[in-house]
Amino acid sequence: MDAVQFLQNLLNGISIGSVYAIFALGYTLVFSILGIINFAHGAVFTLGAYLTYSLAVGQFGIGGILADLQIPFQLSFPLSLLIGAILSGVAGVVVERCAFRPLRFRGADPLLALVSSLGVALVTVNVIQYLVGSEIYSFPSDVYGDIRPAFVLHFGEKLVVIRTVQIIIFAVSIVVLALLGYLISWTRIGKALRAVAENASTASLLGINVDRFILYTFFLSGFLGGMAGSLVGTSFGIAGPYFGVAYGLKGLAVIVMGGLGSIPGAVLGGMVIGLAEAFVPADYSAYKEAVAFAFLFVVLLVRPQGLLGRSQIQKV
Amino acid sequence: MEEFLQNYGFLLVTLVQQSLLAMSLYFPLSAGQLSLASPGFYALGGYVAAIMATADYFAPWRDALGWAIFPLEWLIAGLVSALLAFLVGVPALRLRGIYLALATIAFVEILRVVCLNLAITGGAIGIFGIPQLFESRWGYIWIFGPLLVITLIFSYRLDRSRVGRAFKAIREDELAAGAMGINPTHYKVLSFVIGAVLAGIVGAMSAPFLNTWNARQGTFDASISYLAYVLIGGGRSLWGPMLGAVLLASLPELLRPLKDARLIINGMVLVIASIYLPFGIAGALQRLKLSTLKRYASLRGGR
């Protein structure tokens, strides 16, 4: 591999890795507070993409509310993205209300939340299919405005290409990650969140309103998932109601590799998997699907707690 | 009766088959290990059987053995699964909880992609034209049925034996189990291997049952379904996995009249079942039994 190709792969990997990261963060937030995987996260990802699409471009009857709005600078797209993500956040809250809270209140086996969230995912995906069919929807290429579709850097004969989408994805991801990182590591909220995560009943004994925190977390998680879905959607189109599923699984690989509950871990995991995929030699691209998992497997054997996860030292 | 079997024979056998797969998840879970590797071993076992049944290389064997090739397929599928489970299990079972779950999913996915790319597994199309053991689908009950009975007896006896207690101890507190003289690694790997062997054998039996075998047989989705069977059925009871499999695997078929909406309703049932059966079907039955017993006792003038 020559230097130019290396650079190209690096850029591709970082861009897709940053989406993996924000998507995975949604998982990791819920995991860190409830200790359980939210299987509906992939469905929220899909939902976010459809919501943003129907706001920004519009079809299936209701949509395009913002599409024909005459606002300068293509403001309607960022607006759609934001509203789409907020609505996804609300969807996250609904998921909590339907699939998590009732179980918590009944003291069910925590693993059961895997099943109930899976049920919500099934409902969401099939309702989308019911309403809008399995067709593919694609964002028009000028959705970001009249920016050139790609930057092409010439290195003699060779070229390195950066697609506009990649830059936007990267920029949005970085902003979101920075905000979230600040929230969790530097505020009282973050500290309380960690307390709830470790032991909800002890946290409530300290005056922390556990239920409200869980609700916030699901909102944030849905927000991030929907945002990631919209970004991927603008980049590659919405490949039907099931398109979040593949990401759902990969997102899991990302957070476990990075270390469950760790925000820098999710970012690192996203980048590692994004890069690993980008650097799969073309001849072996058949095995690309397995790369994320092979990496995960190896990482876990070497560091059972994930790259940045805290090992659970327990004193007896 | 005959008509009923014609209509529902395949479904009934599928329920038995799914129950077995749920059991394969239950064994590691009874030792506290959330392993989702079953579909991997299921796929592996299926490939073993499919290849032995169709590849030219095995033609002389088939001629020599006749129908006896089938039990041999099961045996070899079981052995291969055991071996692989041991190799994967020893390092992987150092992991806990979700970490282990994901490592096993990783294993399933890697295996799937590899099978998708090998010539011997028939690539994406897979292997087809697998020789049949029985004419009708219902006939397969004669192999899946006994296997389920054996597995249930196995699991019932296990639950009340020294090894079963060791599993439970590890599930409750691995460290304390160690301090009480139980070798956690040994029993964790054992539980994992038992599950893998079962899944492998079920796979080997399923290849002729489904007529064809391909890489879509062992997927992440399947892992999650099996987990749902166990949890909805009741993960702490040996009947749980079977009850869950029967309910959840028959549901999409029962909902057929709903056409487009059937998966929506299916999803809702999952949610509602999780909410109203917090300890699974088996747990709910247990409570029912306890409360009727109590009522009975009070009628009889007990305290």
Add this chain to the structure above:
Amino acid sequence: MSVILEAHRLSRSFGGLRAVNAVSFAVEEGEIFGLIGPNGAGKTTLFNLMTGLTPVSSGTFTFRGTQLTGLPPHRIAGLGIGRTFQNIRLFKGLSALENVKISQHTRTVTGLFGGIIGSKTSRLEEIAVEEKGWEILKLVGLADRATEIAANFSYGEQRRLEIARALALDPKVLLLDEPAAGMNAAEKQSLTAFIREVRDLYNLTVVLIEHHVPLVMGLCDRIAVLNFGELIAVGSPEEVQKNPAVIEAYLGAE
């Protein structure tokens, strides 16, 4: 009497902290040996080193001449060293009876297939395990609640179940980490009698960590005192009680 346990310059550090520092002592067969010292002195850590739950940094530890350092916990338990945990670690979701059945693991041999097909040895073993389980629960006064799950027991009840579970292991040496914590004065008195009784009944050697001074002084044949990871005194209760270093660090002037 012969030496059953012997520690030689056992040490363990956590980061910069020397939790146990070059501790050497010997426990005689059949004695009740007390281990006292201020909070954080390293007593529990010493137990963890002896049972293999925490790897030693340096030093050795032998049981009847067999090296224990480096062995995994289940092997050490198999040799006959049973323990209780200061922060109770019962099998919470299982019944009291199951708790005491499980810890008879090393004294039984039934394998996977023996248990499944119900071989004769396995059946006999099963009966014996059950009987012994009941016997021990009776001994600690929990027989009437044998089928209740451990999580439903109150703190003090759980402590008793912990002791029962360690006893069911049929140990030669019993390590008790604050067995009297959470018991009231009357219960403590009966605990003292109980420990003596089981020592005689099962020919045990007992090593005991306890903060309740009267209990320790009344019960132990010899006492070792730890302070900041170091052994500052070993001797009979009277000797230790008079030792100025011990008074200074632990007992306080009356």
Add this chain to the structure above:
Amino acid sequence: TAPIPVGIAVAQTSNVALFGQEQIIGAKIAEKYFNKSGVNGTPIKLVSQDTGGDEAGAINAFQNLINQEKVVGIVGPTLSQQAFSADPIANRLKVPVVGPSNTAKGIPQIGEYIGRVSAPVAKVAPFALKQALKQNPKIKKVAVLYAQNDAFSASETVTFQETVKSMKLEIVTLQKFMTTDTDFTTQATAVLGANVDLAIVSGLAADGGNLVKQLRQLGYKGIIIGGNGFNTANLFPVCGKNCDGILVAQAYSPEANNPVNKAFVDEYRRTYKKDPSQFSAQAFAAVQVFGEGLRRVEAATKKKITQLELSVVRTELNKALRSGSFVTPLGEISLDNEGEINQKTFYVSQIKMDANGKSGKFVIVK
């Protein structure tokens, strides 16, 4: 009189539903079209069962149609893998099956009751290459890309590669991807780096379309041939303007000039405001073949279908399917003794996108 039930078992749920839904549409139009005269006055009735995306689902749907709905024959299933699983069951019960979209090798050989109206790719694919060489005779270097987890694409690419070699062209890079992929930058940059004049893509609409889009965005200028998976209007929104110029060899073209196709396309456009896809057309053809087959059964036995025993209808129908030809939207077709389709005409079309970049059409080139 009671209508004659014909089964259709395709994927209406799961991620295969994209095709299944198209197939249902085609089949429904065929039902309506055929029932204008019916089987000498008796209408046929389509009975649909969802197969989902898996093998067990296909078997369940088949069993249901055969035993409960008492259908005379079945159109389905959607995927070749499902066909390998469910077809043997129909075959054993002597129920004729016509596969509307199973193109893998070995399908008709499953048994005497199994046939298909979907031409195997090996027959169709070479036409596109010939057309590409006509457009640019200087083509030397070729890139081949395919979705390796799609059975269809995986076998199609073999045909493409063999044809490329037989034409003395050089495959300089061979790239694989997944139908679930969305990012193809790796593959695209590899193609760009290899400096090829022709790229041949075998994939489905979503992944293939994205691949083309990214290939073009990165600056690829050469000709692109799409495989059969590209033969759908679903492709247009995915690659938008970038779809322009893609060459596709087709077993079906909406522009094909025959009365049945006209009627089909008109009806389809009226309801869905776009051109029908090959999936719809083949499903139409499959239903039509059953309908006309039933007519032939009546002609041969001189009895009404409703008077015959179901098992007799099924066997006779299977015989009828294999005798004589049918004029369908696909043109004139017939099934040989094995059940394999003989199709008279194939098409090569080039995609022309509309100015808005959202819609477009396949224009027959040739």
Add this chain to the structure above:
Amino acid sequence: MALLELENLSVSYGAIQAVRSINLEVETGEIVTLIGANGAGKSTTLRAISRLLKVREGRIRFDGRDITTSSPDAVVRSGIAQSPEGRQVLALQTVQDNLELGAYVRHDRAAIREDLARMYTLFPRLEERKHQSAGTLSGGEQQMLAIARALMSRPRLLLLDEPSLGLAPLIVLEIFSIIRNLNAEGTTILLVEQNAKLAMQHSHRTYVLEAGQITFSGPSQELLSDERVLHAYLGG
């Protein structure tokens, strides 16, 4: 009016009734001790006051307000803190984080910092272990942390469940002098103790709980010399 009033309080775990219709009052400024054998229902009572358990029957009033159905966090905000049985420290958080979380309901930053410093002077051991995760502390150190953490919220009513558990004799004495001092500063205290004699010596009034019911109550000095109490709980 009493600061805390339990009126006919009953609590059960499923079918097991652990506390049966008890009446208990704690006046502002008092130290009240609750003693009883293992399984008598002492911890259950405290957990019910902190609203960690559902009340089956009866009322809980704090400062005149009915808190029977409040949420646990609301109870803390209204001024009740508990150092629970089994310590319940947040094992993965550092000692300092545990303490700061103890002050979660407060917003006066400067005062919180002061209190933190005060805890470190009361328990020098904790200062040494400031940045260690709480789960790796020794049993006694965790007990100190649990008590200090409860104090961090500056409660009006402090519930202590066996504070002397696992503490060395010197520290036990210290804990009781801390309790005394806090009380002198105005904190009301409800204390569950196995070390009954010591607890009673340091408290104003005592309740004795037997099998979920209150059997004796009165000024501690009186009960200390009561034959029956002496025999059952004081090892006399």
